Amino acid sequence: MRTIIEAPDAKTWAGQRDRAMFSTLYNTGARVSEMIAMRWGDVVLEGQPAVHLHGKGRKDRSVPPWRTTAALLRSWRRRLGEPRPMRCCFRTAAVTG
Numbered sequence: 001m002r003t004i005i006e007a008p009d010a011k012t013w014a015g016q017r018d019r020a021m022f023s024t025l026y027n028t029g030a031r032v033s034e035m036i037a038m039r040w041g042d043v044v045l046e047g048q049p050a051v052h053l054h055g056k057g058r059k060d061r062s063v064p065p066w067r068t069t070a071a072l073l074r075s076w077r078r079r080l081g082e083p084r085p086m087r088c089c090f091r092t093a094a095v096t097g
Contacts, residue, residue, distance in 0.1 A: 001026050004022055005019055005022045005023050005026065006019065008022075013079070016075065016076055016079055017076060017090055017091075019072055020069075020072040020073055020075070020076040020089075020090070021035060021089075021090045023066075023068065023069045023072050024038075024051065024065065024069055024072075024073065024089075027051075027063070027065050027066050027069040028051050028053060028063040028065070029063070030051075030053050030063075031055065031056070033055075033056075034053045034054065034055055035089075035090060036088070036090070037054055038051070038053065038088070038089045038090070039085060039086050039087060039088060039089065040077065040083050040084065040085050040086075040087050040089055041085030041086060042054070042089075043073060043077075043089060045070055045073055045074050045077070048064065049064060049065050049070045050062045050063065050064055050065070051063050051064075051065055073089075076089075
């Protein structure tokens with residue numbers, strides 16, 4: 001798994017996004033649909049970090065990210081310029097805000 005997570009080029013926008021996304025997928029066991037739906041308001045990185053997932057059948061769950069995953073998410077969020085809570089965490093194009 002480490003090889004897959006570290007495969008994207010960390011020097012590029014897409015590579016940083018993919019590393020954070022792959023790590024979050026692996027860490028949380030999220031479905032792709034849950035990852036696509038994840039907004040920054042669903043991610044808590046201060047205090048006791050948690051990723052809140054909204055799954056099939058309106059089933060919600062919260063998963064504590066590993067330190068390495070939380071660090072990747074913090075870095076990714078900084079790269080995006082502290083995005084608004086309703087913004088997608090892993091969008092496909094570099095959009096600010």
